[in-house]
Amino acid sequence: EPEVTQTPSHQVTQMGQEVILRCVPISNHLYFYWYRQILGQKVEFLVSFYNNEISEKSEIFDDQFSVERPDGSNFTLKIRSTKLEDSAMYFCASTSLAGLNNEQFFGPGTRLTVL
Amino acid sequence: ELKVEQNPLFLSMQEGKNYTIYCNYSTTSDRLYWYRQDPGKSLESLFVLLSNGAVKQEGRLMASLDTKARLSTLHITAAVHDLSATYFCAAYYGGSQGNLIFGKGTKLSVKP
Numbered sequence: 001e002p003e004v005t006q007t008p009s010h011q012v013t014q015m016g017q018e019v020i021l022r023c024v025p026i027s028n029h030l031y032f033y034w035y036r037q038i039l040g041q042k043v044e045f046l047v048s049f050y051n052n053e054i055s056e057k058s059e060i061f062d063d064q065f066s067v068e069r070p071d072g073s074n075f076t077l078k079i080r081s082t083k084l085e086d087s088a089m090y091f092c093a094s095t096s097l098a099g100l101n102n103e104q105f106f107g108p109g110t111r112l113t114v115l
Numbered sequence: 116e117l118k119v120e121q122n123p124l125f126l127s128m129q130e131g132k133n134y135t136i137y138c139n140y141s142t143t144s145d146r147l148y149w150y151r152q153d154p155g156k157s158l159e160s161l162f163v164l165l166s167n168g169a170v171k172q173e174g175r176l177m178a179s180l181d182t183k184a185r186l187s188t189l190h191i192t193a194a195v196h197d198l199s200a201t202y203f204c205a206a207y208y209g210g211s212q213g214n215l216i217f218g219k220g221t222k223l224s225v226k227p
Contacts, residue, residue: 035215043217045208102207105160106157108157
């Protein structure tokens with residue numbers, strides 16, 4: 001069964017460093033999302049992406065964040081200068097255009113630890 | 116702004132008992148999702164509810180949606196230990212490219 005994959009599973013970085021989190025959405029999906037979950041808290045929407053541009057973004061997704069689809073398969077989230085409060089689990093999700101339910105399928109997540 | 120409230124946030128149950136988790140949302144949303152998350156793991160889709168009165172069942176879990184009351188419920192029947200996890204409801208926000216707004220989650224612990 002096709003699934004969303006994410007790399008790395010765990011990333012440790014120093015405050016102020018840039019990180020890139022990578023996702024490979026399900027191959028026939030057209031809409032892509034990033035969410036984050038701070039430990040023990042709820043899942044929060046960051047950004048949605050369609051047709052090579054951002055569709056929507058939340059207040060969390062400030063100028064330090066960017067997303068890109070550099071090729072036909074990868075979808076990346078870049079944090080330019082990490083802060084301690086960026087430590088969280090980051091989930092990528094994708095959905096297809098077809099079907100009313102627009103069910104979003106989530107990847108296994110990348111745990112980001114900022115020291 | 117769409118807000119999603121879940122209760123209870125913590126639930127400790129005995130095996131064999133029944134219980135219901137409630138999910139209220141603040142503004143109109145035409146789709147409601149339930150996800151399960153095991154510790155340190157990703158979100159597993161359980162149910163997608165698309166219309167008023169929708170009811171879906173899978174094993175010991177049954178989900179329903181009342182769009183007029185802006186309420187969804189997840190009912191657990193005769194709980195077993197394997198159901199221990201955190202359950203999130205999420206309401207759909209936006210147009211065709213919309214995102215999900217999640218509740219805080221209900222951490223369920225089923226004890227023998």
